[in-house]
Amino acid sequence: MAYSFYRNSLAIWLSNALVKPLWILWIDRSIQNQVGPEAYGGYYQWFNLSLLLAVLLDGGMANYWNQRIASGTFRQGEM
Missing domain, CATH: 1.20.5 (Single alpha-helices involved in coiled-coils or other helix-helix interfaces)
Incomplete structure (x- = not known):
């Protein structure tokens, strides 16, 4: 393995x-x-902000759901 x-x-x-x-x-x-540089810079700025917010707002939810699904106590449609 x-x-x-x-x-x-x-x-x-x-x-x-x-x-x-x-x-x-x-x-x-x-x-x-x-x-062009202005349009791409604006896109890049918003993209980085969304990544930062995704990390900050996660707050352990991914770990929680991984543990819950792996433990077998999760029922489909529960989210």
Whole structure:
């Protein structure tokens, strides 16, 4: 089991290492050039604010629901 975990982790890490440079240098940069610096800056500002609020508002809810679902006391449709 540990072998497959490490193998899968390595596969995810390698795919991430291949995709991120392509995304940053090719796709993201072409979008920045098309929409202009003001529009992209505004988008980036709101995107970062939404990520910050998602982290702050989570407040342990993800951990709570993971434990609840894993314990078997969760009934579908309860959320």
